[in-house]
Amino acid sequence: xxxxxxxxxxxxxxxxxxxxxxxxxxxxxxxxxxxxxxxxxxxxxxxxxxxxxxxxxxxxxxxxxxxxxxxxxxxxxxxxxxxxxxxxxxxxxxxxxxxxxxxxxxxxxxxxxxxxxxxxxxxxxxxxxxxxxxxxxxxxxxxxxxxxxxxxxxxxxxxxxxxxxxxxxxxxxxxxxxxxxxxxxxxxxxxxxxxxxxxxxxxxxxxxxxxxxxxxxxxxxxxxxxxxxxxxxxxxxxxxxxxxxxxxxxxxxxxxxxxxxxxxxxxxxxxxxxxxxxxxxxxxxxxxxxxxxxxxxxxxxxxxxxxxxxxxxxxxx
Numbered sequence: 001x002x003x004x005x006x007x008x009x010x011x012x013x014x015x016x017x018x019x020x021x022x023x024x025x026x027x028x029x030x031x032x033x034x035x036x037x038x039x040x041x042x043x044x045x046x047x048x049x050x051x052x053x054x055x056x057x058x059x060x061x062x063x064x065x066x067x068x069x070x071x072x073x074x075x076x077x078x079x080x081x082x083x084x085x086x087x088x089x090x091x092x093x094x095x096x097x098x099x100x101x102x103x104x105x106x107x108x109x110x111x112x113x114x115x116x117x118x119x120x121x122x123x124x125x126x127x128x129x130x131x132x133x134x135x136x137x138x139x140x141x142x143x144x145x146x147x148x149x150x151x152x153x154x155x156x157x158x159x160x161x162x163x164x165x166x167x168x169x170x171x172x173x174x175x176x177x178x179x180x181x182x183x184x185x186x187x188x189x190x191x192x193x194x195x196x197x198x199x200x201x202x203x204x205x206x207x208x209x210x211x212x213x214x215x216x217x218x219x220x221x222x223x224x225x226x227x228x229x230x231x232x233x234x235x236x237x238x239x240x241x242x243x244x245x246x247x248x249x250x251x252x253x254x255x256x257x258x259x260x261x262x263x264x265x266x267x268x269x270x271x272x273x274x275x276x277x278x279x280x281x282x283x284x285x286x287x288x289x290x291x292x293x294x295x296x297x298x299x300x301x302x303x304x305x306x307x308x309x310x311x312x313x314x315x316x317x
Contacts, residue, residue, distance in 0.1 A: 001041055001198040001205075006177055007220040008260070008279055010036045012287065015227050016256045026228050033224055039170035041200055043178045046106050046167070047154075048091065048185065048195075051146055053108035054122075055088035057115040079132050085142040087189060094195050114159045121153065143190035150182050219268070227256075227263035234259035241299060253288040254296055261300040266307070269316045273304055 014033045018024045062083055065075040091097050101107070108115060122128050131145045154160055155176055164171040181198060189195055199205055201216035227234070238258050239250065261280040265273060277300050284292040307313040 001044065001181055001200055001202065002037060002216065003202045004216065004219065005279065005282075006040070006174075007037070007201075007216060008223075009173075009283055009287075011220055011224050011227070011260060012253075012256060012283055014224060015231070015260060016253060018228060018231065019252050019256050022231075026225065029224060029228055030221060033220065036170045037200065037220070039168055040174045040178060041198065042104060042106075042168070043164070043171045043174050044181050044185075044198065045100055045104065047150075047175075047178055047182050048097070049101055049106055050108060052088045052092045053111075054115055054118060054149075055083060055085060057112070057119055059083040061119060081132055081137065082128075082145075085145070086139040087142045087146055087186070090139070090189065090193070091195055096197060097195055100197070111163055114157075114163060117159065118153060118157075122149065125152070127152075139193060140190045143186045147183050147186050150179050150186070155179055214270075222267055223260065223264055226267045227260050230263060231259055234262050237262075237303065238299065241303060251289060251292070254284065254292050257284050257288065257292075257296050258300050258303070261296075262303060262307070265304045265313050269314055273308075273313075273315065277301055277304070 010033060013036065014029050017032065018029050062078045062080070065071060066078065068075060125148075127148045128145070131141070134141065161172075161175075164175060185195065185198065199208070203213045203216040203219075206213045235255055238255050242250065257280045261276055264271060264276045264279075268276075277297060280300060281293050281297045284296045288296070304313060308315075
């Protein structure tokens, strides 16, 4: 599930926390890393649970309309295609899915206002109306509808963002990535007719396909351990490599990103230098200042080249 890019982001966040509070032990930093990693899959599970939750909300609204004192003809004989969608039924009856939700105590019951608003919005969408008007009834069509919901309605929803922020400190930045994983799951459901709990790391997926790969879990733990252990050294190196004026402008995020880049270049001889630099430059675009990507790119490139020439960094490529 988790690829190297998001693992580097998580490494950056826990090392930044250490930069802000250097009383944190390595054990505490690695513990925070593990919690952050598992939280992403928890968010995936929570978002997949939205499918039966929204279906149930729609069912309650349809039944309430039928029970009105003087319902319209449409209310008396509603189109039940959505409330009987096969994806929701599949998830609601899957013992592993329901067990995990119960084990983690995940529920949308307290978010009825959000479900209400999402249902009202959904009914106005052209793609939803086309789905409801179609005579087709298939798992593939139902999965395609949910993919549109996940693509179009959730990532920029402020009410959803508030719900996730209240639920977990680790969920704030992971929604976009998790929604992509949900889309992949919906494709899998459409193909196989079953739901599979995704492995925590992308390397596990490749291993299941018979490929020999380096463990992503080992990668991120080694990365954080190396960056933590040499953080003071890297910080001093970075500060001494810029002018006095630039030292005053150094921000902690840039120091952490460059430190991680150095740690990765030194610790993993099989990862090309260009890949390492590009990864931390990309992260700087989202988590640091507007000019940071140029600074991170230039200084990290220079420091790695110096350490290659010194023999501190060696590559197998």
